[in-house]
Amino acid sequence: MYSEKVMDHFSNPRNVGEISDADGVGQVGNPKCGDIMKMYLKIEDNIIVDAKFKTFGCGAAVATSSMATELVKGKTVEEALKITNKAVAEALDGLPPVKMHCSNLAEEAIRSAIEDYQKKNGLIDETNACDTCCKRCEDIHHVIDTE
């Protein structure tokens, strides 16, 4: 089901943990839906110098979190904001269709952590932390176990 790259990032996730003095922290998802991603960013001179995550979620959620932290490191804030869910999924050699929402979560976690950083630093004043997961919970057709 999962690509080798996904399995690699799942079984050896990069950047797991917390950054105690993070400049931006974002948490997206909802335990009800079975996916929560929390991302910590260390930002110096508009450049993301470190990133860590904690994730409650499926294999794809863990792997995309890991990949997302890898992708943002070294990027400017503007560059990081351009990372799409597609880019995360592609960097993992693809995700099964039913798991594509996990890559959304990664995109959202990056945005959410950056927004937090921007808010804290007075760079924007409006928050729109994403709650897509829970919209999806209700939207998505109820698919069920198959044994």
Place this chain on the structure above:
Amino acid sequence: MYSEKVMDHFSNPRNVGEISDADGVGQVGNPKCGDIMKMYLKIEDNIIVDAKFKTFGCGAAVATSSMATELVKGKTVEEALKITNKAVAEALDGLPPVKMHCSNLAEEAIRSAIEDYQKKNGLIDETNACDTCCKRCEDIHHVIDTE
């Protein structure tokens, strides 16, 4: 499906043929239903001294015809009239349920041949040659091929 006895009477039917100077001839069944039994009896002093048959029909029809002719031989007319379809079926070690109507046909063929004899000899005047097969044709629930 069929007992050994049925298969024996089917593959080596006794008394196949005609009796040119028969004292009683009876034909029952209907080609529409796929079963016709024609029975020839030679009757001397009220005793059936010979019996022959021709049958268009399934394995059970052939075997019951053969058995019926065996059973009537040597019997008095009254005894022969007492031969039931059950007796014919039992003498063959049983018939599959769907084939029980064939043993009806045998019973009817005996009756019909004897009635013919009685009519010819003025012993009765009323005929009620049996047409049960065709009644059944319409009655029986349409069962179908199974491949």
Place this chain on the structure above:
Amino acid sequence: MSDRNIYMDHAATTPVRNEVIEAMLPYFNEKFGNPSSIYSIGRDSKKAIEESREKVSKAIGAEPREIFFTGSGTEADNWAIKGVAYANRKRGKHIITTSIEHHAVLHTCQYLESDGFEVTYLPVDADGLITAEQVRAAIRPDTILITIMFANNEIGTIQPIAEIGKVAKEAGVYFHTDAVQAMGNVHINVSEMNIDLLSMSSHKFYGPKGIGALYVKKGVKLTSFIHGGAQERGRRASTENVPAIVGFATALEIAVENMDQYNKKLLALRDRTIKEIEEKIPFIRLNGHREKRLPGNVNFSFEFIEGESLLLMLDLKGIAASSGSACTSGSLDPSHVLLAIGLPHEIAHGSLRLTFGEENTDADVDRLMEVLPAIVKRLREMSPLYEAMCKK
């Protein structure tokens, strides 16, 4: 010689090919995992199913996602017809079919009639053929489905499916075909032939029993028939029968690859048998179209005799065949197909179907022709109908 068993009933069912059994075996106890599981052993099963789906789709020119595995050809027929009927009930309640369909189609249509649908049963000609023109003429504004078999299981007649598909497409009516007998014998391309739904059954082409498939063209509105788990993309529930699916696809792939060569052989056996029976036995009638027929199908009526007796006699000589006789089915009415092509009851009762397959050889036909004329003669001599005819 009577101890040799000769099987001439391939339209009823076929033995499973050895390569197919080999292909199936690992999935019984090694790669036995539930394909819906995420662990390795389940993923092997999943992969096997998807590869099989791809093979099946290729065989008929479809997309893999248009193939849904079922528990049999009958289930595929039931699903296609009930599924289209109930999903499109609001658009109309009229269905067109023929009078010579397999009972999997006929009885399903009759069931729908009892639930408020209307069904037109098109008559066939003396060869068992219908025309696209007949279909066109039967279409009403409320027609939602045309279901016409590709090739008939009894008399082997092959219908003008591409022409009917064209008519259906022009009218915007879904077209289902029961291709259970045609698969592996006839070239089928669902897009060229404008087929929307197509039923298959694996045990007719040397695959296992108990597995079939329904092709459903993308976009066709169809309700589910077997409700439960989310297998087959949520459209047909139940734990996938992995070994059987693998067997199905393996058998179909072999059948399609070798079709032309195989058909050449069958045609030779068929045509020789037809010719010799016509030469050697009087009072007979070939049932089904002489050319537009399945390559392995021979079907004759023998006047004055009854089919089951004929089968039993052949069986005693080691030859397995089939009949449209009512007696073989526990009914008193002979085959609805033989009646539909206009045979009188008593002649329909005396029919014999021989369907050739892989293992059959010219020696088998030699043996058949050695015993069949004598058996027919013997049964006729026992028949009061023959006696009556002779005395005329």
Place this chain on the structure above:
Amino acid sequence: MSDRNIYMDHAATTPVRNEVIEAMLPYFNEKFGNPSSIYSIGRDSKKAIEESREKVSKAIGAEPREIFFTGSGTEADNWAIKGVAYANRKRGKHIITTSIEHHAVLHTCQYLESDGFEVTYLPVDADGLITAEQVRAAIRPDTILITIMFANNEIGTIQPIAEIGKVAKEAGVYFHTDAVQAMGNVHINVSEMNIDLLSMSSHKFYGPKGIGALYVKKGVKLTSFIHGGAQERGRRASTENVPAIVGFATALEIAVENMDQYNKKLLALRDRTIKEIEEKIPFIRLNGHREKRLPGNVNFSFEFIEGESLLLMLDLKGIAASSGSACTSGSLDPSHVLLAIGLPHEIAHGSLRLTFGEENTDADVDRLMEVLPAIVKRLREMSPLYEAMCKK
């Protein structure tokens, strides 16, 4: 050690036993005849089916003529429920079931709701149990069917079937039970338990996939579900799947003969595993009733972690298990069963089902207990929920 594969998902499916494969093999290519044929090779198949039917009937205390083979457990459930519903529609339109049925039952009931039937979904207690009293209270004058599973596939809870059967009998309402998980693990006697219809599926007790059966008590009014040929005494059409039927019966016979001994072994593995998990891992919850549960079933929720990740980690260590996690099914909602017993969503997401079988040994449990606590710990350390809890 991680290269050893340990299978702990027998509730999903089981490998086919070698004796069962052996028993099936001759019916693929030697005795492959169509059982409805009258020639010798068809008679062999027919005989095999009737012997199998007898074995299956014996296993549940029924008559052979009350057993009908189907293409799966799901088909048996669909047939039983739709068959009773449509045949008894004039008497009433109310059906009683539970909220923890398998989807083969639940989705079928939902389908019937869309067709005008009314369904009561009885709630269960925290252990997944319902009571006969609840059933009695739910019966209305227009109730035509009670369908309640024998044992649950996720949490293993076994229902008081005999008591429910008594209530159903007193009320004169048909009682169907989905015994797919119970067969081979629990002693079942349909007449003592007053069961009118019972579904089975062979691949849960070391028989082949794609074959099930429905027990239908003599006299029960039931419409056909799969229409077509006259197989199964005209009640379930399609060429009989002879090898699978033989496999089903062989597997069931072995299972029933060895049930007590087999259960003793499973119980030991189960109870040891439950005990050790409870001792070694904090923040957990045993799902399902502690005693009234299937002998091979262990189901735990592990707080703060998600089930699919847990399964993947176990798989990497060579252990195959299952989860009520939504992720394993492509849905975002976790198991309806875990929600029905009152688990909050996030805890339901983190559940693990281990179901033991024949090949499992104490060494397998050793291995499980070697890796599971570490995996749970690792995933928790990665979890923001655990972090949040720890900071409280």
